[in-house]
Every structure is written in C-alpha cells, then in structure tokens.
Amino acid sequence: MSVPHLTTALTGPLLDLERKILAAQPEIEHWFRNQWQEHTPPFYGSVDLRNAAYKLAPVDMNLFPGGFNNLNPDFHPLAVQAAMTALEGYCPDARRVLLIPENHTRNQFYLQNVAALSKILRQAGMVVRIGSLNPEITAATTLELPDGSTMVQEPVIRTGNRVGLADFDPCVVLLNNDLSSGIPSVLVNIEQTLLPPLHAGWSTRTKTQHFTAYDRVVNDFAQLIGIDPWVVNPYFDHVDGLDFQSREGEEKLAATVDQMIQKIALKYAEHGIEQTPFVIVKANAGTYGMGIMSVKSGEELLGLNRKQRNKMSVIKEGMQVHDVIVQEGVPTMEIVDDGVAEPVVYMLDRFVIGGFYRVHTGRGIDENLNAPGMHFKPLAFATPLTTPDCDGSPDCEANRFYAYGVVARLALLAASLELEQK
Template structure:
C-alpha cells in the first residue's frame, strides 16, 4: 500500500481518468495495433506529473536504473515481460551479456543491476556482467549493502562479437546510457543484437526528438478517444544555439520561453486554471536531473549569474550543453507522507511492470524532483497499472494507476517511433 498518498484529482483530470476507464477496451485495442507496427524498446521508465488538470510524461529513460525500487510483488510481471522481449529479439537466446554504467561506488545503482540480473536469470538466461572499466582485468566481486553480490568481468572482443572469457552471448544488453559516447568495445557489433540500439544513447538521442514523436502519438491517441491532447501532452520548444558560459543564445532562449508561456497561459485561461504557469529548461540530452532550471518569466533566463550558468553548462560525463529543450512545466499535486511526489513507471517490452514514487521533502510542486535529496518509495503502486476496475470511481487506486500506465505506454510508444526514425543516421553518429 502507498502510505498517505493524496492526489487532488479534480476537473479535467478526473474527467480524463473516467474517459480512460470508459474506453479501456478501445484503448487496449489501439495499443495492440500500434505494437504490431512498432518494435517496443527492451525496457524504459518514464517520470509522470499529475497536476489535477493534466497527467503527462516529463522524461523517458531508455536505460532505466531503478529496478531495485520496484515492489517484489511485481517480479512475475517483470519476468514475463522480459521473456517476451527476449523472444521477440533473440528467441533462441541462452546467454546474455549485461553492460552497466561504471558507477561501482553507487550502491543504489549496483542494487538496480543486481535486481535486473535476477529478473533476466528467471527467464532462463545465463546472464553475466561485462565491465567497461579498464581496471577490471579479472573477475571482480562486489558485495552490496543489501546482501546481493555482483561479479564484474573484463570484456573480450572477437571480430564483430563481444563477450567474456569462455562466454559468447546471443545479445548485449546495455544499462549504460552512453552519455560520453560509444566505447570502442561496443562499436561495429554486426554479429550480435545490441539492445537498446546504440543510437538510443544520450551521445546521439535528443529529448526534443522524443517530445516531437510523443506529440504525434498523443494527438493520434487523443483523437481516437475524443480528448484534448493537451491534457496528456506537455508543450515544448527548442533552442539549439546556447552557450551558458559565454552567455550566447540568451535571446533565443528567452524568445522560446516567452512563446511557450504565452501558449500555456492561453490553455490555462481556456480551462479556468488559476495556477501560475511555468516551463522547465533542460539539456536536450542527458539524465540524472542535471542541467535543469524552472522558469516563470522569460526575463529569468537573461543575465544568469555564475552559479546558474555553471549549473546549466555541464551535464553527465562533463559534457557541455549547447542545446536545450524548453518544456511546459506540470505541477504535481501528489504527496507521500506530506512530501511532494511524482510517479515513475517502469516498462519492459510493451508491458507496464510496476512503478514507485520519487519524493523530495525540500522541493515544491512546481520544481524538479530529480535532484539531490530525493527519496524513493520502493513499496510501489498498489496495482500493476494494467487492471482498471469499472466498479470503482475514477479516483480509485486501480483506475488512477491505470491512467498512469496508459500515459507511460504512450511515452514508450513515442520512444519506439523515435528510435525507428533516427536509425538511418545512427551508423554515422554512433562512433
């Protein structure tokens, strides 16, 4: 059970959930047809924001690092979904190589790897972990705080295949987002499946491309069930000529912020929303909540002080930020134990496999919660996000979580479209 979870579900969002509930059969049929045309990513997670008048995804991660935060009760769902993903990609697979991030001192991330390995092994796969760290020259055992144990092994490359000493896998599964580029060991693996594909990494992927794909998916879905797509779709803009350290591109950024805020204010007026609109400016590539700022007026992005510029100028792996996405901010009205919270939904193949809440005791409902000091509630959702109950009201937990699952799957479908459409250029840009 989620402790003391409160959600201000009023107005259009309650209507939205009722629409999802009333049209559940049609929604599931629509998804089934979509997945016949689009290959789902192996896995993904999406951050949702529930404002009471809008339910929308604000981030989609194709290399999720929080499997340790899922409720163990959903392990059978995870295993079943992982089996479907493996059968779709490599039906005769018996061996799988997992390549993680180099965060060997991050206990939470390592616990995520351990949980992911346990899920994959329950599918019948022989799973081993290959490390990109140059100092891993022999099998290295890591003892984790939760009692789990991981063995990292040095990678071994032979022609167009990657494996370990005495271990030749069918596929290579990346839990590394490639922010710093594609290591030589992963380039040119033309004899193996690499999942997700290399061009799904942050060295190439852009949040704005995902937002554009999601915009199309959301519009088609909204037309199918008869809703205003704005209720599930954050507006966005892009500025691709910014240099925070040199203070160039501020005019472009201010213009995009002002344009977006003007559109949002018009929608707020249309629906009688009294809250103050805001936008979130963030690096167009990258993760870990780095390079993010909340803005309520265009003047706030002109003449940033040194601390603000430093915060925005560099993201993971020390990469400089020159492209930003300006995304409509979605307030969160959800709290867990009195602290502001947002749901995070996890998926494998095209199935929702669970979720949890990101909680921050020091942030407001119009701020980024993916920041130092955040907490996770691993006790997770009460239901699996796939079983609505028409006998209960739209605000009942099964139906609220079903709405989460619908919107999360829309984001996953958009990621599938995004990956397909960027593939032709991947070979040139993956190296």
Template sequence: VEGWEPELIISNNDFSQDYSAALEGLKTPINPPRDLGWHIRRKSDFFKNYNRLAGEFAEIIGEPNWTFSVATEVFEGFDVNSEESREKLAQRTDAALQFIRDQYRERGIEGHPHAFIKNNSGTYGLGVVQVSSGDDVRSWSYKARKKMKAAKGGGSISEVIIQEGVPTTLKQDDATAEPALYMVGCQLAGGFLRTHDKKGPEESLNSPGAVYKRLCVSDLAINISGCPMENVYGWIAKLGFLAIGLEARDKNINSGRTTPLLEPC
C-alpha cells in the same frame, strides 16, 4: 562468460558516451540498444513523437489534446557564456510562457505557469533550470550558468529545450512524488516513485536528496472516481514506449530484437 554465451545483454547504462570502441565486435544484442543512448538522442525528438501520439490518443477517447501533451520547443545555438545567446533564450522563454499562460486562461487553470530549460541531450538531472520568466534567464547567477555549461560526461551544452512545467499532485509520506514506470514489451512491469521532502510540486524532483520507492502494478489498481490509476499511468507509459519506437524507426536503429519495436500495444 566462463564458457557460457549470453543471447541478450540487458543494459542499465544510459550511454551518455558512445562506447563504440569498447563494444566493437560484440555480436550479442544489447537492449536498450546503444544507438538509443544519450550520446545520440535528443529530448526534442522524443517529445515531437510523444505529443503527436498523445494528440491522436486524445482524439480517439474524446479528450482535449492538451490533456496528455507537454509543450516543448527547441533553442539551437545555445552558449551560456554569450549574453546575446542568453537574451535570445530569454525572449523565447517569455513567448513560450505566454503561450502556456493563454492555455491556462482558456482551460480555467489557476496558478502561474513555469517552464524548465533542459539540455536537449543528456540525463541524470543535469543541465536543468526552472524559470518563471525570461528575466530569470537574464539574471542567471554564476551557479545557474555553471549548471547549464556541462552535461553528464563533461560534454558542453549547445542546444536546449524550453518545456512546460507540469506540477505533480502526488504525495508519499508527506513528500512530493512523481511516478516512473517500467515496461516489458507492451506490459507494465512496475516502477518507482521519485520522492523529495524538500521540493514542491512545481520543482524538479530529480535532484540530490531524492528518495526512490517501489511502485508495483498492484498499487495502481486504486480506483479514483471510477478511473484505476493503472489506466492513467499505463496509457501514458505506452504512449512514451511507442514514441521511443518511432524515434528508433526514424533513426533506422536495429534493436537486435526478434520482434519489432513497434509491435501493437
């Protein structure tokens, strides 16, 4: 770049497309690495690792496993245009929701469980539909079917996950909110609150109309019942960070770092 050779490229591209031809011959490491982009990643791989780590962490601190885990299962061979495929997905959805319903009853949680059916590959809030029963899948409108037909970049959706919906309790300026945290190495580096004044606590906030507000680490020093939010958000973020590290290791991905992705947190 104008006679200056960078040692590291920090990318904000989710790599939903491969871009290997455009990056051919590039020796400078890119972080996050292109090989951890959504053209190759699967949400199910991440949550398999995350839920295992969450279970181990819960055992260490003496909490029930469900405190940190998110029930997630894969549905392969999805074809939104096939009535047979939609019926199979509806049956799997009913089974998944019954499992969550049983967990609610066992834990004494009030409310009706819901789930999100998500494209197993992809981001940007595309290919995501909320359901409360298998009948919701059976009665998908043209608009809902169209939403589950294509992912970011125009690719088709052939595999989805059925994932437990976790209601948020956060509010910011009377808008429903949820946090996202950034990390540099093993250190929290702030993040943002995704807020939406037209969505409820059980709905996806990653949709048109969302407003993003800065979240500093200092904001997390709030002490609620003797538990600073930095601990609550921080440990979940670190579990997610480690889960991505395991995913990279499983895929034999070299990030180009001089330190390992799984350095102790």
C-alpha cells in the same frame, strides 16, 4: 496492499481525463495492440510523469532505466514474464545475456539496480554475466552490495564481430549504460543482438526527438478518446547554439521561454486553470537531473550568476550543454511522506511492470525532483497498471492508476517511433 495516501485531486472524485480513459479502456487496449503489431517496443524504459490534476503528462522517457531496485517486489513475476516475451521477440534462442552497466561502481543504489535487473533476467531463464566498459575493471572484480550480497563485473572483450567475456559468448548484449559520453568502439557493428540499439543512447538521441514523436502518438490517441491532446502533452521548444559560460544565445533562450509562458497562459485561460505558468529548461540529452532549471519568465535566464551557469553548462560525464529543450512545466499535485512526489512508471517490452514515487521533501510543486535529497517509495498497486477493475468503482485503486499506465505506454510508443527513424 495499499496505495500511498495522496493529498491531491486523486483522493477526490475521479478527474475528467481519468474518467474518459477508463470509459474508453476496450478501445485503448485494442488501439495499443494494433500499434504493437506495427511498432517494436524498446526492450525497456521508464517514464517520469507529472499529475497536475488538470493534466497528466510525461516529462521524460529513459531508455536505460536505473531504478529496478525501487520497484515493488510483489510485481517481480510480471517483470520476469515480460522479459521472457521481449527476449523471445528479439532472439528466440537466447540463453546467455551480457549485461553492460554504467561505469560508476561506487554508486551503491545503482549497483542494487543492476542486481535487481540481473535477477529478473535469470528468472526469465537466462545465464547472466556482467561486463564492464570501465577502464578500471581490468579483471573479474567483486563488488559488495548494501544487502551483504556481491556482484562480479568483468572486462568486456571483443573478438572479431562478437563481444563477451574471457569465457563467455553471449547471444544478447543488454545495455544499462546510457552512452552519455559517446558510443564505445567495442560495441560498433557487433553481430549479436544489442538492446537497446546504440542510437538509443544520449550521445545520439535527444529529448526533442522524443517529444516530436510523442506529439504524433498523442494526436492519434486524443482523437480516439475525444480529449484535448494538451491534457496529456507538455508543450516544448528547442534552442541550440548556446554557451552558458560566455552567455551566447541567452537572449534567444529568454525569448523562447517568454513565448512558451504566453502559450501556456492561453491554455490555462481556456481550461479555467488558476496557476502561474512556468517552464523547465533542460539539456536536450542526458539524465540524472543535471542541467535543469525551472523558470517563470525569460528574464530569469538573463544574467545568470556563475553558479547557475556552471550548473546549466555541464551534465553527466562532463558533457557540455549547447542544446536545450524548453518544456512546459507541469506542477505535481501529489504528496507522499510529506514531500512533493511524481510517479515513475517502469515498462519491459510493451508491459507495465511497476513503478515508484520519486519524493523530495525540500522541493516545490514546480521544481525538478530528480535531485540530491530525493527518496523513492514503491507504487504498491493492488493490480498491474494495465488491468483496470471493470467491476470496481471508478475510484478504486486499480482504476485510479490505470491512467498512469496508459500515458506511460504512450511515451513508450513514441520511443519506438524514435528508434525506427534511425
């Protein structure tokens, strides 16, 4: 099995950061074990990473991952084992799982993700049924999948303090729906184990909450292995009270962007980095790559044209954007299939179970890749990301990607701190 060819610093000598992470592997794993004794990891998550050669940082953490179909099938057994561990932790006698997906029944890629997730849970020994919150699903509905298989979705029914299907009473309710449009009343105060909890959804959670928690985690970690926390942590700020359509708050946003550009420029000078700083402005909640702009100065945000204002003002489910995170832009130096690429690492419980590259041939190194035209390439790791080859050379592929698994787990730990704060 080969790792995709990377025309980046990754193919050259190991980066200083990766070398430090590898050298500290026993301390790092011991530190993570201690953290997981104190904090409960989310049931699952995926982290978008950016590798700039001088910096390896998470730029987003999703608690309702929707790409299980893009993972390398060779790592399916890891996922099954991790699911067993997670379910035992939350509900030791769990047998029946109700999986609640997003409402978009026509998105074939998303349905393949639901099928892949169901398969992992079934192989972990669960009886799995799929319950929909979509008002269009009023009876058991069979949906066709691209590989010729089918999936049955049924309407979710509430009886007293329990939810289930007409003939199915689950022990665990697993959400693969990020609740962007709000918390459905049918799920409030149910007595079954609900994973992730309702406050993990985008109607409650914000990206700035996550990165505030990530700051805490990274400061401890950086001290542990003796690095500048900035090399694994993007700067961020927060601007609210915005209305892109009426241009309200536009000048405040532009000023915040300029302050951050200056801050990044100082770090670049300190580390001898010859790049043009940029920032990403994105909705403080939500996903699907909507409501995102890459800018090199605050001036770019003054006088946006109507198309740009429309793009920034509305995200998934038609939700209005009044609150943004202004995040340091981390360029990606990875190229896969002649396209700019970023790794997305998937975790179940506290375990890394695989990942893929998000690749976009039409985007630049300083742009958002989660956009129409992207494609996915499974990360073909020779071994799991959490197990470096202690006898291999620093540049061997197991070690090459160990750092990805470490930084992804730092984001997972930050998510567990976030969820505790409710």
